[in-house]
Amino acid sequence: MTAATESTLSDSTRPAPRPQRRLRNPGLLAALPVLIFLALAFAAPLLAVLGYSFMPEGTFDFTFPPTIENYHTVFSGSYYISFVKSLGLALVTVALLMVICWPIAYGMAKIFGRWANLMTLAIVIPLFVSENIRLFGWVLFLIKGGVLLGSLQTWLGIEAESILYDVPAIVLGLVYVYLPFTLFPMVLGISMVSREVTEAAFDMGASRWQVFREVELPLAMPGILIGGLLTFILSLGSLAESKILGGQAVIMIADEIETAFTFGQNWPLGSALSVLLILFSGTLVITLLNWVDLDRILGRGRDD
Amino acid sequence: MADPILRLSQLSKRFGQFAAVKDIDLAIDEGEFFTIVGPSGSGKTTLIRMLAGLEEPSGGEILLRGQRINETPANRRPTCMVFQSLALFPHRSVGQNIEFPLKMRGVPPMQRRERADELLRLLRLPEDYYGKQVSQCSGGERQRIALARALAFDPEILFFDEPLSAIDFRLRKTLEKELKDLHRETGKTFIYITHSLEEAMVMSDRIGIMRAGELVQVGAPDEIYSRPANRFVSEFMGEVNVLEVKPNGAGLHCPALGATLQGPGGQGGPGDQGDFAGGYLVIRPEYLRFLGPGETAENQIEGVLYNEYALGSRIQYQVRVGEAVFLVEKLREQRYEGQLDDRVVIGWEARDSVLAPE
Amino acid sequence: MTEARKKRITHGLMAAWSGSIIVFLYLPILCVVLASFSRQRYFRFPVPAFDTKWYDRAFSSLTVRDLVSTSLSIALLVALISVILAFFGALAFARFDWRGRRIYQRLVLLPIFFPQAVLGLALLIWFSSVGIIPDWRTAVIAHLVWIVPIVTLVISIQAYSFDPALEEAAFDLGATRWQTLKEVTLPVLWPGVVSGGLFAFLLSWGNFPLSLFTTGADQTVPEWLYAKMVSGYTPLVPTLGALTTSGAALVLILGYGSWMLLRRRKSQRASP
Numbered sequence: 001m002t003a004a005t006e007s008t009l010s011d012s013t014r015p016a017p018r019p020q021r022r023l024r025n026p027g028l029l030a031a032l033p034v035l036i037f038l039a040l041a042f043a044a045p046l047l048a049v050l051g052y053s054f055m056p057e058g059t060f061d062f063t064f065p066p067t068i069e070n071y072h073t074v075f076s077g078s079y080y081i082s083f084v085k086s087l088g089l090a091l092v093t094v095a096l097l098m099v100i101c102w103p104i105a106y107g108m109a110k111i112f113g114r115w116a117n118l119m120t121l122a123i124v125i126p127l128f129v130s131e132n133i134r135l136f137g138w139v140l141f142l143i144k145g146g147v148l149l150g151s152l153q154t155w156l157g158i159e160a161e162s163i164l165y166d167v168p169a170i171v172l173g174l175v176y177v178y179l180p181f182t183l184f185p186m187v188l189g190i191s192m193v194s195r196e197v198t199e200a201a202f203d204m205g206a207s208r209w210q211v212f213r214e215v216e217l218p219l220a221m222p223g224i225l226i227g228g229l230l231t232f233i234l235s236l237g238s239l240a241e242s243k244i245l246g247g248q249a250v251i252m253i254a255d256e257i258e259t260a261f262t263f264g265q266n267w268p269l270g271s272a273l274s275v276l277l278i279l280f281s282g283t284l285v286i287t288l289l290n291w292v293d294l295d296r297i298l299g300r301g302r303d304d
Numbered sequence: 305m306a307d308p309i310l311r312l313s314q315l316s317k318r319f320g321q322f323a324a325v326k327d328i329d330l331a332i333d334e335g336e337f338f339t340i341v342g343p344s345g346s347g348k349t350t351l352i353r354m355l356a357g358l359e360e361p362s363g364g365e366i367l368l369r370g371q372r373i374n375e376t377p378a379n380r381r382p383t384c385m386v387f388q389s390l391a392l393f394p395h396r397s398v399g400q401n402i403e404f405p406l407k408m409r410g411v412p413p414m415q416r417r418e419r420a421d422e423l424l425r426l427l428r429l430p431e432d433y434y435g436k437q438v439s440q441c442s443g444g445e446r447q448r449i450a451l452a453r454a455l456a457f458d459p460e461i462l463f464f465d466e467p468l469s470a471i472d473f474r475l476r477k478t479l480e481k482e483l484k485d486l487h488r489e490t491g492k493t494f495i496y497i498t499h500s501l502e503e504a505m506v507m508s509d510r511i512g513i514m515r516a517g518e519l520v521q522v523g524a525p526d527e528i529y530s531r532p533a534n535r536f537v538s539e540f541m542g543e544v545n546v547l548e549v550k551p552n553g554a555g556l557h558c559p560a561l562g563a564t565l566q567g568p569g570g571q572g573g574p575g576d577q578g579d580f581a582g583g584y585l586v587i588r589p590e591y592l593r594f595l596g597p598g599e600t601a602e603n604q605i606e607g608v609l610y611n612e613y614a615l616g617s618r619i620q621y622q623v624r625v626g627e628a629v630f631l632v633e634k635l636r637e638q639r640y641e642g643q644l645d646d647r648v649v650i651g652w653e654a655r656d657s658v659l660a661p662e
Numbered sequence: 663m664t665e666a667r668k669k670r671i672t673h674g675l676m677a678a679w680s681g682s683i684i685v686f687l688y689l690p691i692l693c694v695v696l697a698s699f700s701r702q703r704y705f706r707f708p709v710p711a712f713d714t715k716w717y718d719r720a721f722s723s724l725t726v727r728d729l730v731s732t733s734l735s736i737a738l739l740v741a742l743i744s745v746i747l748a749f750f751g752a753l754a755f756a757r758f759d760w761r762g763r764r765i766y767q768r769l770v771l772l773p774i775f776f777p778q779a780v781l782g783l784a785l786l787i788w789f790s791s792v793g794i795i796p797d798w799r800t801a802v803i804a805h806l807v808w809i810v811p812i813v814t815l816v817i818s819i820q821a822y823s824f825d826p827a828l829e830e831a832a833f834d835l836g837a838t839r840w841q842t843l844k845e846v847t848l849p850v851l852w853p854g855v856v857s858g859g860l861f862a863f864l865l866s867w868g869n870f871p872l873s874l875f876t877t878g879a880d881q882t883v884p885e886w887l888y889a890k891m892v893s894g895y896t897p898l899v900p901t902l903g904a905l906t907t908s909g910a911a912l913v914l915i916l917g918y919g920s921w922m923l924l925r926r927r928k929s930q931r932a933s934p
Contacts (some may be wrong), residue, residue, distance in 0.1 A: 026753075026839075027760025034751035034770060034810060041807045042773055045781075045788035052787060062791070104683055107676040119680060126687045128864035128910045130884040131871075133903040136891055137690025140697050140705055140900070147693050150707030179687070199358055200391035203378040204405035205457065214404070218395045230775060237777020239871060244891060254779045261783050261875075271787070274780050285775040289768045298756070298819055360666045377665045 052271035070272035086253040090235035093174040097182040109190035165247030173241035182227040189223015222292040314364035324350040326517040339504035342514030384459040390450040399434035405457040423452035464496040550582040566654035583661040589633035591656035601651025697900035716901040741863035752817035782875035796878030804876040813858040820854025
């Protein structure tokens with residue numbers, strides 16, 4: 001059909017021929033509000049932190065010239081202890097959660113069927129209860145004379161020490177708070193493994209363990225890694241768990257940062273610590289996000 | 305003939321109240337290409353999954369060379385399945401896919417590689433495909449990779465769960481033939497399921513037709529084509545003319561046409577329909593012909609040519625006789641010379657029709 | 663043992679494990695509720711005597727009223743703004759193909775992968791360097807940085823299953839771009855938008871680490887609870903904790919309840 005006949009046709013049915021709007025892609029336009037907001041409220045504050053980290057100690061303003069004395073303080077001081085401890089706790093948390101979550105995630109993705117939706121709901125709901133209320137609940141459970149020790153003593157006559165205000169309690173808190181963050185990406189990852197593929201492996205002679213190691217684990221890896229990383233980064237920068245459940249047993253790196261900003265009134269030092277933490281976790285996050293195919297995980301292969 | 309390689313007796317599978325497969329008896333010979341055909345929901349997938357060991361039967365027995373294998377899981381059966389989606393491992397290269405069953409059995413890498421190369425040759429895949437990613441291969445190539453992988457550990461029986469259903473028409477036609485060639489080349493027993501009788505016809509030595517969990521008819525393709533056990537089987541084969549009829553002494557009375565027709569008959573001459581007590585008279589479109597002036601046939605009907613459809617080498621005509629619709633098929637060279645809305649006489653010989661009791 | 667039997671046992675074990683994890687998740691919340699009904703000033707288990715006096719006190723307290731109204735204002739505003747931003751953000755994330763999409767997807771996700779306490783502090787010094795004195799409104803901004811990406815993700819998951827041919831069909835049938843958005847895109851994505859809004863409200867209502875540094879002189883419920891937990895414990899802590907928890911549950915139930923009701927009424931209208 002020629003252009004002429006097409007326009008006469010549309011002229012008879014429509015008021016006026018419309019311009020070819022489909023050619024203009026609305027993607028950037030739709031992204032713009034979010035991008036502008038994040039530039040002002042996310043990127044800009046981070047730049048401010050970066051700026052302050054090069055200011056001399058005790059300034060609350062940008063001055064000239066910049067200095068690297070804060071970084072010197074950080075590296076010559078004992079901050080590395082907090083960093084290493086936070087790192088260790090984060091790693092332990094991730095490792096525990098991987099083991100705890102795998103059977104649940106596998107069940108939710110492959111076995112539980114309709115029950116999986118109910119489980120999702122049951123796991124999401126506690127997320128809406130303030131983190132520190134839930135952690136406080138653990139204090140009530142674990143504290144001397146609390147739910148656990150109280151019932152042990154009253155009904156079984158066992159006297160036991162509370163694990164509260166020590167490392168195990170912090171790990172418990174971290175595992176508790178970040179469980180959904182490991183679980184849900186893992187569920188998405190496992191649901192990417194098609195049933196036929198596992199059956200094919202099984203049919204070709206693989207044992208249950210071989211199916212897991214050779215097929216399910218590698219295919220679910222993107223989801224597992226996203227969940228693991230999310231948990232790792234958030235535990236690394238966590239504050240409430242160690243404060244509420246850990247007493248002063250472990251000073252986390254986020255604690256140090258908070259102290260520098262608030263009690264220490266030393267913004268440049270706090271900024272330098274933040275910059276290092278952000279650099280460390282940011283590198284990990286960007287590397288991983290670059291590697292995974294988000295469209296495939298979230299959209300289940302729309303762009304095939 | 306030797307004992308069957310696979311024998312099913314009273315095999316059944318229930319999911320709760322629902323009986324997916326009902327008491328199937330079947331013997332499959334060594335080296336046979338057996339195809340199970342049925343519409344979706346007929347239980348054919350459940351059946352083949354039981355044979356492969358992916359589903360445990362609720363009743364009956366599966367005997368492999370006389371040995372009961374009901375409880376043997378899939379990974380310990382000397383059989384292998386090619387899945388509908390092919391189920392190639394996306395995280396492995398072509399070579400690693402083919403070697404997978406060997407790796408699972410602890411075959412050392414050198415031997416694995418040798419076997420993989422051998423299979424690549426057998427399936428006419430270029431040798432440098434060994435390191436290629438599966439996602440970079442075309443549909444036909446994936447098909448061959450899946451076959452190579454299934455053959456890798458030399459299984460005794462290969463199962464196929466509609467592996468060609470998602471492939472476009474022309475490639476499918478090629479692959480059907482390739483599969484039959486592969487069957488000849490390997491001499492293995494192939495058990496194939498599909499919803500297309502046409503596909504089954506191309507490849508199989510024998511065909512079993514399944515409906516609602518039961519085997520309705522089992523036989524060689526010719527047998528099924530010329531003597532369908534019932535209307536369901538005959539309609540499954542594609543477009544056919546089906547007329548409801550009842551014997552009336554003179555022949556078969558067809559209420560829709562208001563005429564008495566001659567059926568294929570028993571031995572006692574016209575009017576004798578053996579023990580046929582009523583059902584359907586089935587006539588394939590290619591057995592119908594247009595009768596010119598002076599031409600006659602054992603059965604003749606007058607109607608109106610309503611439309612024509614070009615089907616490649618053949619042309620199909622729709623002829624309306626009152627409420628009834630007939631399909632007539634002719635080779636292009638023998639096309640009907642005339643116009644739509646012509647009054648035409650169509651006819652067929654009694655021996656070209658088939659009686660189906662239900 | 664047969665394969666089927668083994669399978670049943672494994673599945674049973676998995677279900678049991680999952681069930682115990684659910685118990686684990688709700689255990690501390692139940693402890694808080696239990697403590698809120700205890701008459702004693704300091705919690706002991708087994709609870710010697712129950713009482714609702716702390717609830718009476720909480721309901722009559724002006725402090726509590728202030729705290730709740732601050733938290734509520736923040737959460738409502740966050741829900742409203744985040745849904746609007748995230749709706750378009752999700753279209754760019756999942757629906758449209760455009761050149762910067764890959765980078766955009768990753769940029770949007772970054773705040774989720776960010777320690778919230780550090781984010782709060784960064785915002786605090788940013789506000790002070792541009793001369794904004796923090797109050798509850800700055801907390802709204804802080805919450806949004808973290809919540810907009812989450813809501814974008816929630817709506818995106820809905821948008822992925824969106825068939826682009828629907829919009830093209832509407833277009834082809836003569837709808838303008840705006841009409842297409844209103845008549846086709848929004849109704850199809852509506853479930854995602856509603857749950858996104860609910861998510862936003864609830865996450866903001868319960869947020870603590872972001873509020874801690876960005877509310878200035880104002881205080882939200884979680885902040886106050888934290889302050890009292892760390893020093894100056896009062897029995898109102900479990901009481902208010904239980905109250906905000908039930909508030910969140912109420913919003914969740916009301917939200918989904920009215921949504922289901924609306925849908926049912928709509929389908930009734932469609933098929934009289």
